[in-house]
Amino acid sequence: DGGITQSPKYLFRKEGQNVTLSCEQNLNHDAMYWYRQDPGQGLRLIYYSQIVNDFQKGDIAEGYSVSREKKESFPLTVTSAQKNPTAFYLCASSIDVGGYSTDTQYFGPGTRLTVL
Amino acid sequence: AQKVTQAQTEISVVEKEDVTLDCVYETRDTTYYLFWYKQPPSGELVFLIRRNSFDEQNEISGRYSWNFQKSTSSFNFTITASQVVDSAVYFCALSERGKLIFGQGTELSVKP
Numbered sequence: 001d002g003g004i005t006q007s008p009k010y011l012f013r014k015e016g017q018n019v020t021l022s023c024e025q026n027l028n029h030d031a032m033y034w035y036r037q038d039p040g041q042g043l044r045l046i047y048y049s050q051i052v053n054d055f056q057k058g059d060i061a062e063g064y065s066v067s068r069e070k071k072e073s074f075p076l077t078v079t080s081a082q083k084n085p086t087a088f089y090l091c092a093s094s095i096d097v098g099g100y101s102t103d104t105q106y107f108g109p110g111t112r113l114t115v116l
Numbered sequence: 117a118q119k120v121t122q123a124q125t126e127i128s129v130v131e132k133e134d135v136t137l138d139c140v141y142e143t144r145d146t147t148y149y150l151f152w153y154k155q156p157p158s159g160e161l162v163f164l165i166r167r168n169s170f171d172e173q174n175e176i177s178g179r180y181s182w183n184f185q186k187s188t189s190s191f192n193f194t195i196t197a198s199q200v201v202d203s204a205v206y207f208c209a210l211s212e213r214g215k216l217i218f219g220q221g222t223e224l225s226v227k228p
Contacts, residue, residue, distance in 0.1 A: 033216075040125075040220070040221075041220055041221075042120075042207060042218030042219055042220045042221055043161075043207070043216070043218045044218075045215060045216070048215070058215070088159060090159075090160075090161065092161075104151070104163055104166050105163075105216060106163060107153075107160055107161035107162075107163075108160065109158065109159060109160045110159040110160060112159075
């Protein structure tokens with residue numbers, strides 16, 4: 001089955017620790033995205049990547065880092081510099097046929113991160 | 117700046133009622149795309165519809181229908197004969213240059 005997988009589903013972290021959230025897709029999509037969702041709010045873009053080895057900051061990139069070494073994978077690291085990391089994190093991907101893609105983004109099941 | 121407003125935070129209806137979720141957007145672009153997503157309690161966002169700014173025809177898909185009105189910058193979503201399985205948070209989103217701007221979401225509760 002084609003789709004987007006995220007792991008783990010739930011993640012607990014102690015303050016001061018870095019954690020990495022996994023996102024893998026087998027849809028052969030070029031573009032991948034990370035969003036953060038806080039309770040009662042919409043999604044906010046953290047980082048996105050339109051091609052391997054390239055990525056851009058979204059609206060709330062501070063305290064986060066990403067890598068895009070493979071087309072299928074776009075892991076997100078939540079660093080200790082992120083002041084309020086407890087949230088629901090969603091990964092998405094899209095075909096991205098051009099430089100300014102407006103293709104539909106398809107989402108993974110999400111990872112719920114809690115800082116203890 | 118782009119903005120998406122979903123003024124209804126929560127809506128509660130009884131099964132079989134029709135319900136309309138409102139979405140109003142702001143953009144300076146002439147070319148843009150609008151989306152609706154459904155987020156059930158499991159958390160995953162499910163794509164429902166994508167509409168470009170040049171296509172103002174209303175769309176119907178089963179019990180779902182969408183009313184796009186450029187003159188009022190609105191893209192409203194109607195569920196006819198609602199069912200308990202429609203209970204979810206629904207997000208409207210505006211896209212420009214590949215980035216999605218989401219509204220705050222409307223939580224729909226359909227009671228039996």
